[in-house]
Amino acid sequence: MLAKLKIRRGDGYERFEVPFEAGQTVLDGLRWIRVHRDPTLAIRFSCINANACKECMIQVEGKTVYACTTRLVEGEMTLEPLPNKTLIKDLVTEIAPPDERY
Amino acid sequence: MNAALAAASAGGRVLLVDRSLIGRGGATVMAQMTVAAALGEEEPDHWQNHLADTLKAGRGLCDAALSQLLCEEGPECIREMDTRGVGWARKNGHISQVHAPGHDRRRCVYVDFLNTGPAVSKTLRAELQRVPEIRRTGDLLVTELAVHDGICIGAHAVHTATGEAVAIAAKATIVTTGGLTRLYARNSASANMGGDGYALALRAGAELVDMEFVQFFPIGHLAPRLVGMDPIMWDPFRYKLGGRLLNAEKKEFLGEEGRYTAARDHATYAILNEVAAGRGSPHGGAWLSFQHCSEAQLRAAFGPVIDRLAKNGIDLTTQAVEVAPIAHYHMGGITVDADMRTRVPHLFAAGEAVGGANGANRLSGNAITEALVFGRRAGRRAAALAAKAPMPSIAPVTARAGRRPSMNPAAEIVQLQALMNEHAGPLRNRTGLERALGEITRLRSFDLPVPAKGLDPVWLDLHDLRNMAHVGECVIRAALERTESRGAHQREDFPETSEAWQRHQVLRLGEDKVEIAR
Numbered sequence: 001m002l003a004k005l006k007i008r009r010g011d012g013y014e015r016f017e018v019p020f021e022a023g024q025t026v027l028d029g030l031r032w033i034r035v036h037r038d039p040t041l042a043i044r045f046s047c048i049n050a051n052a053c054k055e056c057m058i059q060v061e062g063k064t065v066y067a068c069t070t071r072l073v074e075g076e077m078t079l080e081p082l083p084n085k086t087l088i089k090d091l092v093t094e095i096a097p098p099d100e101r102y
Numbered sequence: 103m104n105a106a107l108a109a110a111s112a113g114g115r116v117l118l119v120d121r122s123l124i125g126r127g128g129a130t131v132m133a134q135m136t137v138a139a140a141l142g143e144e145e146p147d148h149w150q151n152h153l154a155d156t157l158k159a160g161r162g163l164c165d166a167a168l169s170q171l172l173c174e175e176g177p178e179c180i181r182e183m184d185t186r187g188v189g190w191a192r193k194n195g196h197i198s199q200v201h202a203p204g205h206d207r208r209r210c211v212y213v214d215f216l217n218t219g220p221a222v223s224k225t226l227r228a229e230l231q232r233v234p235e236i237r238r239t240g241d242l243l244v245t246e247l248a249v250h251d252g253i254c255i256g257a258h259a260v261h262t263a264t265g266e267a268v269a270i271a272a273k274a275t276i277v278t279t280g281g282l283t284r285l286y287a288r289n290s291a292s293a294n295m296g297g298d299g300y301a302l303a304l305r306a307g308a309e310l311v312d313m314e315f316v317q318f319f320p321i322g323h324l325a326p327r328l329v330g331m332d333p334i335m336w337d338p339f340r341y342k343l344g345g346r347l348l349n350a351e352k353k354e355f356l357g358e359e360g361r362y363t364a365a366r367d368h369a370t371y372a373i374l375n376e377v378a379a380g381r382g383s384p385h386g387g388a389w390l391s392f393q394h395c396s397e398a399q400l401r402a403a404f405g406p407v408i409d410r411l412a413k414n415g416i417d418l419t420t421q422a423v424e425v426a427p428i429a430h431y432h433m434g435g436i437t438v439d440a441d442m443r444t445r446v447p448h449l450f451a452a453g454e455a456v457g458g459a460n461g462a463n464r465l466s467g468n469a470i471t472e473a474l475v476f477g478r479r480a481g482r483r484a485a486a487l488a489a490k491a492p493m494p495s496i497a498p499v500t501a502r503a504g505r506r507p508s509m510n511p512a513a514e515i516v517q518l519q520a521l522m523n524e525h526a527g528p529l530r531n532r533t534g535l536e537r538a539l540g541e542i543t544r545l546r547s548f549d550l551p552v553p554a555k556g557l558d559p560v561w562l563d564l565h566d567l568r569n570m571a572h573v574g575e576c577v578i579r580a581a582l583e584r585t586e587s588r589g590a591h592q593r594e595d596f597p598e599t600s601e602a603w604q605r606h607q608v609l610r611l612g613e614d615k616v617e618i619a620r
Contacts, residue, residue, distance in 0.1 A: 023327030023414075031512075034559070039512040042559045046127040046292045050332040052220055053126040053292065069330040088263045089557040096240045099231075100124050102261045102268070 003072040005029055007041070008080040009090050020072045025049065026079065027056055027067040030091070042090035043067070057082060058091050067091075103226035104179075104474050105276050105452050108481025110235040114488050117270065118236055119259065121243040125227040127294040129280045129431075129454060130473055133219030135337045136202050136210030138467030139176035144199035144208040149173040151206055156468060159204045159365065160433075160461020161589040162604045163312065167440040168459035171479065172472050179474035180211060188225040189213050200341050202466040204365050210467040215405050216335055222470055242268060244298070245550070245565065247275065247306040247449065248496050254306060254449035255494035262562065265553040271496040273488035274448050276480045277303055278473075281432035281454040282316070285574050287516075287523040289429040290322060290334045296566050297573030299455040303436045304572065308444040309619070310609040311457040312434035313573075314580035315590045317464050318528045320369035321347065322428025324387040328414045333428055335407075336390055337466070342403045347373075348389040348422065349381040360394070367463045367589050370427040370528050377426075387426030392418040427528050431469060433460045433590060434580075437608060442480035448487065452480035458606070462589025504549040511563035518545055518570055526578050531594040535582045542578060546571030576616050580607050583618055 003018045005026075016037055018029040030043045046053035049068050056067040059080040067079075085093035094101065103125055106118045118124065125131065140147040153173040157164050184190055184197065190211045191198045199208040213221040230236055244257045248269070256272040279299030283291035300310055321340070323333040339345055340362040347369070349355050356364045356372050364372070373388045383389050392400065397419050400408050408418075416423060435457030442450045453473040460468055521541050525534035546568055553561040584607065586600035587593050608619045 021327070023329070025329050034512040035510070035516050036513070039510045039560050039563060042557050044122070046122055046294060047132055047332075048291075048293065049329045050132055050290075051330040052131050052332060053123070055123055055126055071329075089559075092263075092557060094263070096123055100238045100240045102239050102242055102263070 001072075001074050003029055003074060004076040005033070006076055006078045007091065009041075013078075018072065024072050025068055026060060026070045026072060026077070029072050030067060030079075042088070042092045044092045044095075055095070057095065059083065103223075103230055104477030105278055105481035105484070106236050107226070107229055107233065108478040109276075109485040110233045112482045112485035114235065114481070114485030116236040117272070118230065118238045119242045119244060119257075119270070120240050121262065121294055121298075123240050124230070124238045125223045127292040129292065129295065130219050130470060131223040132290060132292060132332050132334070133222070133470055134216040134332045134335050135218060136200060136212045136341070136467045137180060137218060137222075137470040138202065138205065138210050138465065139180040139471055140173065140209060141177050141180060141197060141199060141211070143197040147207060147209060149177065152176065152209060155205050156460065156465050159463050159465040161463050161599070163315075163461035163588065163606065165458030165461075168438075168456070169461075171440055172459050172468060172475050175475045175478070176471040179471065179478060183222065183225060183474065186225050186229055188221050202341055203363055204465045205467070210341075212338065215407050216331070216338055219470070243562070243565065244302060247302050249306050249446065250494065250496075252307070253447045256496050258499055260553055263557050265555050265558055265561075267498050269496045269498040271494050273491040273493055274450065274484035276442070276450040276452055276484050277436060277455050278451070278453045278477065278480075279455050281435070282573050282577070283429040283432065285519060285522045285570055285577070286316070286429035286527060287519040288322065288426070289519075290319065290332055291429070296570045298569050299451065300435065300576065301569040301572045303444060303446075303449070303451065304576070304609070304611050304616070306446050306449060307611070308446045308449060309437040310434065310576055311437045311606050312462070312580075313457070313576040313609055314584050314607070315433035315462050316429060316527075316577065317366060317431040317433060317590045318370045318427035319430035320364075320366055320373055320427050321388075321390055321425035322430070324383070324424040324426040325385040326415065326423070328416065330410055330413070331407075334430065336423070336425060339392065339404070343392055343395050343399065346391045346394070347425075348391055349376045350383060351381060352389065355381075365463065366466065367592075371592060373425075373427060374529060383424040385424050385426070387424045389422040390425045391422035393420070393422065395419065429523075429527070431464055433457065433462060433464055440479075441483045442476055443483065448491070450480045450484050452476040462591060504551040506551045507548040507564070511560060511567045514545060515563060515567050515570065518542065518567065518574060522574055522577070526574070526581055528590070529592050529594055530581050532582065535578050539575065539578045539582065542571050542574045546575070576609050579616055579618060580609060583607060
C-alpha cells in the first residue's frame with residue numbers, strides 16, 4: 001500500500017510517497033521518510049509507538065492527533081505542525097511548559 | 103527527577119536538563135509493569151529476602167553494595183512515592199503486591215491499568231514543579247561533560263531548537279540518562295536511550311562496567327501490529343492471568359504449565375531455540391495465549407486496556423498473539439561506589455546509567471526501584487559536595503568547523519541497530535562480534551560537526567550515531583572478551599558458565615580506543 005504524505009515545511013508543502021503495511025502509523029511513515037528520503041525532515045517523538053511520551057502531537061487533516069497512534073491510509077494525508085504553538089521547524093513546535101524552556 | 107528532588111531537599115540549587123521534554127522520555131515513563139520492594143504489605147517480607155533474589159538473578163555478578171542499597175532503601179522510596187500520591191494499586195486497604203518471576207514471594211507493586219511508569223513520571227514531574235530551587239530546561243542536549251584538572255565542572259550542551267552552544271557550570275553533576283536499548287533493532291526504548299550518558303562518562307574519564315550484559319525481555323510484542331502500547335505490556339498480563347507461551351505446535355516449551363515463572367534470560371533463549379529449531383511462530387517468535395481466560399476475567403484484570411487491544415483488532419479470547427525477545431534494559435553502566443560517585447571527582451551517576459546492581463541479569467521490578475533509590479542517594483551526596491565546593495567557571499568551547507560527513511545518519515542508525523541485534527544481541531559468537539566491531543568502528547569514524555542555526559535534525563542524528571557507535575563498541579568489546587555464557591550474555595561458542603569469569607570487566611577510554619582494564 002502507498003500513502004501520500006503532504007507535509008507542511010515552512011511556507012509550503014512537500015509530498016512524499018510512503019510504502020506501508022496495514023496497521024502502520026503516521027509516525028512510522030515519517031520515520032521511513034527520514035531514513036529513506038530526507039533526513040532533514042524535523043519531527044519530535046520519544047517513545048515511538050507506546051503513546052507514553054505524548055511528544056508527537058501534530059495535525060493530520062486539520063485534526064490534532066498523536067502521529068504514533070494515527071494509522072496510515074492509502075491516498076493523500078495532509079500533515080501540519082500544531083497551529084497554536086510556536087513553530088520550531090517542519091512538524092516540530094514548542095510544546096514544553098513555559099517554565100521548562102531554555 | 104528523584105535525584106533533583108533529593109538534591110533540592112538537601113539544600114542544593116539544581117538545574118535539571120533534558121534533551122527533549124522533562125520527564126517524557128527515558129525508561130521510567132515506558133514501564134507498564136511492576137516495582138519491587140520488600141514492603142511486607144501482602145505477606146511478611148524483609149529487604150534481605152529481596153536482596154537474596156536480586157543476587158541470585160544476577161548470576162554471581164552483582165555489586166553487593168549497590169544491590170543492598172537498592173533493596174534496603176527501596177521500601178522507603180516506594181512509600182515516599184505513595185505519600186506523593188502515585189496511586190499504587192490497593193486491595194483490602196493495603197498496597198497490593200504481586201508475585202513476579204524470580205521473586206520468592208509477592209513483592210511487586212504497580213499502578214492500574216498498565217500505568218506504573220507513567221504514574222511515577224507524572225508524580226515526579228508534579229513534585230518538581232513545586233520546588234523553586236529546581237530549574238528545569240528541556241531541548242538542551244549535553245554533548246560533553248566539562249572536565250578541568252580531572253574534576254567535572256559541568257557540561258557543554260546545545261540548545262537543539264536554535265543550535266546555540268550552552269556551557270553549564272556545576273559544582274556537582276549527576277548523569278541520569280538511562281541505558282542503551284536504542285542500540286538494538288528490536289527495542290522498547292525511548293528515542294533518547296542511545297547510551298548518551300555512557301559515552302559522556304567514558305569521554306570524561308569515568309569507567310564503565312559489565313557493558314556486555316544487555317537484558318532482552320523475552321515476550322515483547324511481535325505481531326499483529328500493535329500501537330499505543332508499550333511492547334512489554336504482556337508482562338503484567340502474565341503475572342495477573344498466567345497465560346501460556348506456546349511454540350508453532352501450540353505446545354508449552356518452558357514447563358510453566360500456565361504459570362509465569364521462568365526467569366527472563368531462560369525464557370529468551372528458550373524462545374530463540376524454538377525458532378531456530380523451526381518451531382517458531384509465523385513472524386519468528388512464540389505464541390502467547392490467554393484463550394483460557396473469559397472476557398469477564400480479562401476485563402476485571404485490565405479494564406480499558408482490553409478496548410485498546412480491540413482497537414488494534416486483537417481479541418484475546420479468540421486469538422493468541424506473537425511475542426519475541428526485545429532489548430529492554432542494560433545491567434552494565436557507569437562504575438560508581440555506594441554514594442553514586444564515579445571515579446571522576448564531582449561526577450555522579452544514578453538509575454539505569456549505573457552498572458553493577460543487577461549483575462548479569464536483572465530481577466523483574468528492580469529498575470524503577472533502582473531509579474528512585476540511586477537518584478535519591480546521588481542527589482543527597484551531590485548536594486552535600488556542592489555545599490562545600492566553589493562554583494567553577496567554565497568557558498564555552500570554540501566550535502571546530504568540522505566537515506559534515508556525507509551520509510544519511512538516520513539510515514546509518516538503522517543499520518547500527520540491525521548490526522547490534524544480529525551480532526551483539528541475545529546470542530553471540532566470535533565471528534559475528536568481530537564483524538560487528540569492524541562495522542561499528544567505521545560508523546563512528548567521523549568528527550561531530552557544529553549544528554546549523556535552528557533545529558538541525560541531521561546533526562542530532564550524527565550526534566546520536568556517534569554516541570551509539572561508541573557505546574556499541576563497548577558492548578561488543580566486552581562481549582568478545584567474555585568467553586563464557588552467563589545471564590544475559592550467551593556465547594554460542596562458549597555455552598558454559600565459567601567460574602573463572604565470575605568477575606567484572608571495566609572499560610576505559612584509551613588512545614581513541616576503548617580498553618578493557620583488568
